Amino acid sequence: MRARVEDDAQGRRQVYEACFEPCAIEKGMRIIGGKWTGSILWHLKDGPVRFNDLARMVGGASKKMITERLRQLETQGLVRREVMDTAPVSVHYEITEFGRSALGFLDELRKWSEGLPQEIHADG
Known part of the structure; x- marks a missing residue:
């Protein structure tokens, strides 16, 4: 400042x-703050998640968008990607300790958002 x-x-x-x-x-x-970023981190909080399962959890986001966000989060060190040696190949994503450091205020944001008056809409 x-x-x-x-x-x-x-x-x-x-x-x-x-x-x-x-x-x-x-x-x-x-x-x-990117669209879907907080939601992706939140859905990874309980353990590794396969890509397709994560795509189902993050309703409304295209697989392309989720892929872009996951790559960004991986580059930033918030998420770890693991390719499983299975047939067919499976990819899991897991939140890192650095990513976990965001969960506290994401939970506070969730609580705040749940308490908003019904007439306040997130889309504008």
């Missing part, structure tokens, strides 16, 4: 704290 000084509409000096990159909130949102 840095301070920025500007004159307001009445000509008074105002000091604003500006969030310049990397702002901690913005950085966190870039990591877990």
Whole structure:
């Protein structure tokens, strides 16, 4: 955070704290704020999950989108991918310890969201 000084509409000096990159909130949102990211992490909390099972758990997301998110999460170190030596080949995904560190506030977000008034809709 840095301070920025500007004159307001009445000509008074105002000091604003500006969030310049990397702002901690913005950085966190870039990591877990992508569509389906929180849901994927949440569904991996209880143990390894096969790709097709995960795709069923994350309703509304295409397999292509889930694949993209899983690759991103793997690159960021939040998820681990394991190819099982079976016939046919099976792929499991598992949350890492780093990924688990997000579960606390994802659970708080879940609780907060469940408590929202019915007239508040997530789609706008």
